[in-house]
Amino acid sequence: MFSSYKFSIGCVQTVCKRYAGHSKWQNIRHTKAAKDGEKSRLYIKIGQQIKIAIQETGNADPTYNSKLSQAIDVARVNHVPSATIQSFINQAKNSSDKSKVLWIDLKGPRGCFVIIQTLTSNPKRTKDLITNIIKKHSLTVENNLRNQFTHKGIVVAKPNSNFKDIEELCVEHAIEIGAEDVKHEPEENVLKFICEPIYLKQVSDKLKEIGYEIEDADDHFLPNSTVSLDEVVMQDLSNAIDKIYTLPDVIKVYDNIE
Structure with a gap:
């Protein structure tokens, strides 16, 4: 308890x-994360967050960029070496890539929601890739679910x-x-x-x-609130999220499943 x-x-x-x-859902996700080595993607995701912070503000100085400062703090807490953090900053400053943050919201059975944060230079491609995954599962694209x-x-x-x-x-x-x-x-x-x-x-x-x-x-x-699902549906949604996580543009995935 x-x-x-x-x-x-x-x-x-x-x-x-x-x-x-x-919960059963958390146990499923925890087991999958451990098995699939999700932690190995930590540096990639932190690098993406630093890139987002710099691209959104155009400022690579954490003193004047609160989002960048926060991203660096997250990196340090997660034991990312200072040299690696600086490398991420330099890459973001010098990159000609025009990637932007794109949120994709999904709705599933019994009022469950999944929201996906991506960093992409081709929103249509990223959305198409996710749509192709979810059509094999019980999820559909919706709008404005982040307010949940x-x-x-x-x-x-x-x-x-x-x-x-x-x-x-x-x-x-x-x-x-x-x-x-x-x-x-x-x-x-x-x-x-x-x-x-x-x-x-x-x-x-x-x-x-x-x-x-x-x-x-x-x-x-x-x-803000959660929903309960039976084990079969939970397993299906977990499989879908696993596939979504493998996409290089995907940074984070959140849900409201108990």
Whole structure:
């Protein structure tokens, strides 16, 4: 069982949310990611995020480009070497590629949604590739589904072994560092601290100062509500998402499945 705490000024309340737990869907996706070596694509995806930040603003200086600064922070938290980060920046500055961010929204059975972030120089080609994949599965292209999600930052942290009463302590720490929410996942011995994306580095740095080991920090689109699907449908959608992830233009995929 997991615990989730969401707080506002003067109160702390306990709530349960899909993205903190271990549902059948999350177990399917976790197993697939481990098997398929999804982590091996980390550098590629971070390089794409740095490129997006520079192309959207035209500025390669993180001091004056908050999106680039955030992308660099994510890279550092994920242990990307400084030389590699600088190489990504240089490549983006010198690139004549006119790739742009394209979001593709998909709707599936029983009100499930999948939103896909891509970086592409040929939107029609990218959309056609995704459409070709989903026609073999129970998904259709829709518009404006991102409003069914909320953009947040998530820092995944492992508590210090000396911490006692982590259920209560994590709430104190979350309030102290300015996080909005914290989820405890005792099965993996990690906590997920939720914040506004612009505060990812601040929250990550403060957690390290307190004594946490940072395992991951990135921005996500979290579903405003979730849907339940039977195992057959979940497996079909998981297979579709696996295929979508193999496309080089695809950066991130989010869904609202429990």
